[in-house]
Amino acid sequence: MYYVSTRDRNLKYTAAQAIVQGLSREGGLFTPAVLPRLPSGVLNDMTNMSYQQRAVYVLNGFLEDFGVMELTRFVEAAYGTSRFDHLDIAPVRQVDDSTHILELWHGPTCAFKDMALQLLPHLLTASLRKADEKKNACILVATSGDTGKGALEGFRDVSRTKILVFYPKDGVSEIQELQMKTQAGNNVGVCAVEGNFDDAQSGVKRLFSDEELRAELAEQGWFLSSANSINWGRVLPQVVYYVSAYCDLIKNGAIRNGDSINVCVPTGNFGNILAAFYAKQMGVPFQKLICASNANNVLTEFLSTGVYDRNRPFHQTMSPSMDILISSNLERLLYSLSFGNDKLVKGYMDILAEHGRYEVTEEIKRGLDKHFAAGFCDDAATLATIGTVWKEREYLLDTHTAVAWNVLEQYRERTGDSTPALVASTASPFKFCDSVLVALGEAKLAKGIDLLDQLSGKTGLPVPAPLNALKTKQVRFDQCVAKEHMVSAVRNMLLDPNFKKE
Numbered sequence: 001m002y003y004v005s006t007r008d009r010n011l012k013y014t015a016a017q018a019i020v021q022g023l024s025r026e027g028g029l030f031t032p033a034v035l036p037r038l039p040s041g042v043l044n045d046m047t048n049m050s051y052q053q054r055a056v057y058v059l060n061g062f063l064e065d066f067g068v069m070e071l072t073r074f075v076e077a078a079y080g081t082s083r084f085d086h087l088d089i090a091p092v093r094q095v096d097d098s099t100h101i102l103e104l105w106h107g108p109t110c111a112f113k114d115m116a117l118q119l120l121p122h123l124l125t126a127s128l129r130k131a132d133e134k135k136n137a138c139i140l141v142a143t144s145g146d147t148g149k150g151a152l153e154g155f156r157d158v159s160r161t162k163i164l165v166f167y168p169k170d171g172v173s174e175i176q177e178l179q180m181k182t183q184a185g186n187n188v189g190v191c192a193v194e195g196n197f198d199d200a201q202s203g204v205k206r207l208f209s210d211e212e213l214r215a216e217l218a219e220q221g222w223f224l225s226s227a228n229s230i231n232w233g234r235v236l237p238q239v240v241y242y243v244s245a246y247c248d249l250i251k252n253g254a255i256r257n258g259d260s261i262n263v264c265v266p267t268g269n270f271g272n273i274l275a276a277f278y279a280k281q282m283g284v285p286f287q288k289l290i291c292a293s294n295a296n297n298v299l300t301e302f303l304s305t306g307v308y309d310r311n312r313p314f315h316q317t318m319s320p321s322m323d324i325l326i327s328s329n330l331e332r333l334l335y336s337l338s339f340g341n342d343k344l345v346k347g348y349m350d351i352l353a354e355h356g357r358y359e360v361t362e363e364i365k366r367g368l369d370k371h372f373a374a375g376f377c378d379d380a381a382t383l384a385t386i387g388t389v390w391k392e393r394e395y396l397l398d399t400h401t402a403v404a405w406n407v408l409e410q411y412r413e414r415t416g417d418s419t420p421a422l423v424a425s426t427a428s429p430f431k432f433c434d435s436v437l438v439a440l441g442e443a444k445l446a447k448g449i450d451l452l453d454q455l456s457g458k459t460g461l462p463v464p465a466p467l468n469a470l471k472t473k474q475v476r477f478d479q480c481v482a483k484e485h486m487v488s489a490v491r492n493m494l495l496d497p498n499f500k501k502e
């Protein structure tokens with residue numbers, strides 16, 4: 001099994017090369033040349049396995065250059081009970097007769113990014129060895145919140161890596177900021193950037209193309225690497241939990257092996273829902289993949305019309321991790337649905353870069369119709385959904401998952417499709433206390449960290465331990481730079497003698 005670039009399928013790579021490199025030289029994304037199929041009966045066989053065992057089974061089909069013993073070690077380190085507060089790692093909860101929630105936020109940062117970012121460092125450091133890369137990885141991340149903290153936790157004290165996270169001073173929640181500023185580890189750095197997410201993101205992009213900086217780093221034995229969601233090492237761990245959730249539904253007696261279910265995913269960069277698509281292609285009986293968006297509804301339009309048009313206003317919403325106008329991982333779907341037509345995909349991406357708009361072929365449109373449905377809702381509907389689901393089902397949704405719930409309801413009403421559905425829940429409601437409290441009817445909100453206790457008092461739910469611990473943590477990083485000065489933050493970090501070189 002090897003990997004190809006979505007923009008040039010003649011270039012072949014091993015899994016290790018794909019993970020080390022992140023992005024193909026001509027800008028394409030690494031994609032498996034063929035997807036492994038799950039042999040029939042294997043989903044049934046897996047019902048009695050632990051999450052870790054299921055993970056090894058699924059990963060093994062994609063990572064030919066890794067051994068089973070090695071994968072077992074990585075998976076046990078990534079998904080241990082010292083890092084996740086639930087034995088099932090990604091538990092499935094039944095909320096009503098036909099709706100099940102896949103909780104992806106039991107990891108150390110309380111958002112679903114942990115599912116991939118806890119494993120990625122293990123895959124990356126092993127890949128450095130396998131690909132015979134002598135330099136060490138300096139990971140740069142621009143974050144609007146969840147990815148930054150997830151990557152910091154994943155890479156902290158991992159040998160041969162350093163990680164530096166930039167976040168927009170005015171673009172993350174108070175709790176998210178505190179999570180990052182108090183980050184532990186000897187190889188980590190955090191720096192605020194004056195401005196919004198775009199400023200931080202474009203600043204990081206400039207660092208990646210700064211030849212002088214690259215040369216300087218190379219001299220000291222470092223190369224720049226990214227932990228963002230286009231890396232294959234981030235998409236793959238997400239396939240695992242869709243396979244695992246289906247096994248759990250069989251195990252709980254909610255379905256029988258072979259029954260179809262729908263899957264609804266709150267979507268931003270299209271990474272999470274792409275993993276569900278791959279699970280479907282491997283043979284998990286998913287029927288419709290329902291793509292849920294907030295007011296930034298570029299994907300709703302694309303999946304219904306085949307026209308991708310990013311020329312539209314950007315909305316800042318209460319589900320900030322979905323405030324995205326260019327969903328990078330969509331490129332992998334286009335590659336699949338065009339049966340590997342790399343020239344076509346490259347053409348779309350070139351037009352997107354130049355004009356911000358493309359329209360796909362009839363063949364791809366048929367593929368979109370067959371596998372996907374889509375919808376969106378605004379902030380008011382998000383709040384109303386959190387309130388109703390809490391009142392009627394005593395289940396507390398975060399703002400992102402509430403978008404998915406709302407879109408699933410719209411889909412059921414529109415189509416009459418009553419197939420059981422799995423909703424991906426991507427964050428703990430305690431990460432977005434202020435919006436959730438408003439949704440529950442609280443008029444007066446506490447300040448900062450006290451919001452945690454306010455939400456806990458209101459609902460009787462415990463504050464997740466990693467968030468509770470923020471109350472006593474020391475701030476370690478308090479630097480804020482103008483975006484022009486991000487390069488000096490990188491240099492300072494590399495020259496700091498406290499940073500491990502190994």
Ligand SMILES: *Cc1c(COP(=O)(O)O)cnc(C)c1O
Pocket residue numbers: 111112113146147229266267268269270271272273321322400426427
């Ligand atoms: C990142 C994120 C999303 C979006 O996931 P994609 O893989 O980018 O589609 C949704 N919800 C939360 C809470 C997130 O952190």
